[in-house]
Amino acid sequence: MARHITVTLESRGVSALACLLDEEAPRTASAVWNALPLSSPVFHGKYARNEIYHLVPAFAETEPGRENSTVTPIPGDLCYFQFDADVLATPSHAYGGGEVPTEKHGIIDLALFYGRNNLLINGDQGWVPGNVFGTVVEGLDEMAVACQDIWMGGARGESLTFARSDRT
Template sequence: MSRFITITLDSRGVSCRARLLEAEAPRTCAAVWEALPLTAPVFHGKYARNEIYTLLPRFGQDPGKENTTITPIPGDVCWFTFDGADLGNPAYGYEAQEDHRDAGQGGIIDLALFYGRNNLLINGDQGWVPGNVFAEIVEGLPQMAQACQDVWMGGARGKTLTLARADG
């Protein structure tokens, strides 16, 4: 039986529902599921294109690479693991109080939702950045995409993203 999560742009009151891809990414799904609920500042992708994401202190066991992509499609939800120096360039624009580079367990986890087409996971400092696709949005993508565009155009400062367990 499939397990589901909700992803919510809190201040905009918009949520979508995603099915965990447990057959394709079992380690990543387990790590996320055990850590839920999670709430942290939301950011909009600068390089990947149609992406919102949140940065969290490292939690659980790092799943390693599984079900990876560098070209996520609309509705993909991905996991990325970064070490402290990976996002250290000030061009990324993270403010000190929102920056998790020095998280207690070392490094950060980036959980990202892709809401539109033509995404390419390349970073000018790091090169290709494959992500683990661990969930797919099954309900609410059009409304979430509209809200994500508002984050892009209206700004993310002070806004949060919440991931939580959903009923089957």
């Protein structure tokens, strides 16, 4: 039976329903499912284009490693990225207000891609493949409008939440 999660922009009151890709990314989907709910300030992608994401301390008992990874996510993809704490502490990333967890075990970036033509390359690090662990099945159009508002209007005060859904 398929497992579903919701991805919500709390202040904007917009949610999308996503199906976990248990067959394609079983380790990543399970790690995320077991850690839910996860909520923290939202960011809009600088390099990847049509992406919103949040950063949380590493949560997997065993890091899933690469599976079902891509550098060209499509609209509706949910991606998991693992970073060492010092990787995001560069001036080019412009995090400076305490938004980035400083856990010694790493930082997890959970992202939703809402539009086309994304390319996961970073000027400081090169290619940044992400594990595609879920896909949005409802609400992507409304979420895309809210994501564009974050891009043009700002992310301050907005939280992104990934939570289990009881939908089957």
